Amino acid sequence: MYDIVTIGSATKDVFLKTEDFELQKHADSPTGEEICLPLGSKIEIKEIVNTTGGGGTNSAVTFARQGLKTACIGVIGEDLNGKEIVEELKKENVEPIFQIHNDDQTAYSVILTLPNAERTILSYKGESQHFDVNKIHFDQLQTNWLFLDSLGGHYDLLEKSVNWAIENKIKLATNPGGKELAHGLEKLKPILKNFDIVIMNQEEAAGLSGISYQNEKEIFKFMDEAIEGIFVMTKGHNGVTVSDGKNLYSAGVPDSPIVERTGAGDAFSSGFVAQIAQRTTTNRQPSTEDIIKAIQFATANASSVVTKIGAKEGILKKDDWGPWPLVKVEIKNLS
Numbered sequence: 001m002y003d004i005v006t007i008g009s010a011t012k013d014v015f016l017k018t019e020d021f022e023l024q025k026h027a028d029s030p031t032g033e034e035i036c037l038p039l040g041s042k043i044e045i046k047e048i049v050n051t052t053g054g055g056g057t058n059s060a061v062t063f064a065r066q067g068l069k070t071a072c073i074g075v076i077g078e079d080l081n082g083k084e085i086v087e088e089l090k091k092e093n094v095e096p097i098f099q100i101h102n103d104d105q106t107a108y109s110v111i112l113t114l115p116n117a118e119r120t121i122l123s124y125k126g127e128s129q130h131f132d133v134n135k136i137h138f139d140q141l142q143t144n145w146l147f148l149d150s151l152g153g154h155y156d157l158l159e160k161s162v163n164w165a166i167e168n169k170i171k172l173a174t175n176p177g178g179k180e181l182a183h184g185l186e187k188l189k190p191i192l193k194n195f196d197i198v199i200m201n202q203e204e205a206a207g208l209s210g211i212s213y214q215n216e217k218e219i220f221k222f223m224d225e226a227i228e229g230i231f232v233m234t235k236g237h238n239g240v241t242v243s244d245g246k247n248l249y250s251a252g253v254p255d256s257p258i259v260e261r262t263g264a265g266d267a268f269s270s271g272f273v274a275q276i277a278q279r280t281t282t283n284r285q286p287s288t289e290d291i292i293k294a295i296q297f298a299t300a301n302a303s304s305v306v307t308k309i310g311a312k313e314g315i316l317k318k319d320d321w322g323p324w325p326l327v328k329v330e331i332k333n334l335s
Contacts, residue, residue, distance in 0.1 A: 001142045002095075003068035004277055007161060008056025008149025009128045009177070010074040010098070011107040012081035015260070015309050017047040021114055035112060035120050051310035052085045053109060054128065055149035055175065055266050058311045060094045062270035062301060063147075067318045068277060071095040071143070073136060077106040077127045088312075099135050101127050113309070117258040125152070133157040138164045145277050146170050147270070150177025155187070162191050171277070172229075173197035175269040181208055189226055196229040197276060199269040205233050216241065220248065224334070230276075230286065234268055239327070240299070244291060248332040251295050254324040256303040263311025264302045271301035271316075288331065296326040 020043050026034045037043060060072035072089055076082030076098050085106065089096045107128035112120045129152035138160070146165045151157050158180060165172050172195045181188070181200075185208055192198055206213040209222045216233075220243050223231040232242045239252040275294035280286050286294070300322040301315060308314035316322060 001069070001144075002071050003143070004063050004145040004147055004273075005071045005073065005141060005143045006056050006060045006063070006147045006149060007073045007136075007151065007157070008059065008147075009054035009107060009152070010057045010072075010076055010082075010085050011052065011054040011109050011123075011128065012084065013051050013053040013109045013111060013262070013310065015047075015049040015051070015111045015113050015262075016045050017049075017113040017309070018043060018045050019115055020044060021112060023114070035114075047309075049309045051312060052088050053263060053311040054085075054107065055177070057085060057089060057094075058263050058266035058315075059147055059149055059175075059270035059273075060089065061092045061312050062267060062315050063274050063277075064092050064094045065315055065317045066274040066278065068274060071097050071141075073097045075099045075101065075127045075130050075132075077104055078102040079106055081106040081108065082127075092312075099130075099132060101130055104130065111260075111262055113260050117260055117306070119260060119262060121262070128152055131157050133160050136160075143170060145273070146172055147273055148172070148174040148176070149266070151180055152177070153179030153182065155180075155183055158191060162194055166194055171196045173199070173273045173276075175199040175265070176204075178204075185209070185226075192226060193228050195227060197232065197273055198223075198227050198229065199232040199234070199272065201234045201236070201265065230291070232269070232272060234265065240268070240295060242291060242295060243334070244286065246334055247288065247291075248334055249291055249295060249329050250332070251299060251327040251329045253299060254303050254327055256307060256322075256324050258306045260309045261306050263305050266311060267305040267315060268298045268302040271298035292329045292331075295329050297321060299327045300324065 022036045063070040107126040108124045110122040242249040272294045279290045305314040
């Protein structure tokens, strides 16, 4: 019997750090800036870090380090990178339940890291997009919670996972990937309403709801009607806002050093779910105090992750909430 099972991506991550990446303003760039490399040149790399990532494995490590009995379901290739992911999860006391394909390679990311902690990710999805729902033996799983991360856009897997959880009275949480959200509101709405916790960033929530990014009040009104459980909207350096349908909870971020941001979102979402899973039972809904503590730990976990290179190195262990003061959570009654 597991406390929680994650389904999501698993990748091999390689971080390249140098001071020779040049930033240039560019009006057509989604972020307004681009990394520029001179064609035909050789760029010296000052530091290289090999690790593993992917929302499914990153979240699983948070759950395991918090003392939850955890399994991770994903897809890897029949290669050395896939074996490395499996071995790392075993060391973290996570049971890896992986589909292994031999027609592609394990997902692989190269992260170009700048001195200002910003980065650009070169992502090869590989086997992570080849989920086969028929190879997941749900009838052999017993768990209190199911956490769904990026599923490579496989709607059949999303639908079957949710239906199985409902039939077996299993709590549901998700931090959906872009390919899941691309299915659109009409297709996702009947599924999302069954989740106990739904986590998105502000851009994702605006895109799904069709409401302007700046109109936070209307986004939450919309999401409270669409989702019966807790809705969490992360806002980067502006913190987070959470709704349980009765109260609106808001918090900023602590003043902690930032080395590299990869994995911060996974650390926050899994940290939030881990606290709710530990503090509640299947028969008790989260209280105001539960949600406050979940926000505080999630923020602490994300703040710790960004102080290290890689998505897993800074994940907090049980009873360790980091060296920074816990964020203050403001509560506003929705009525």
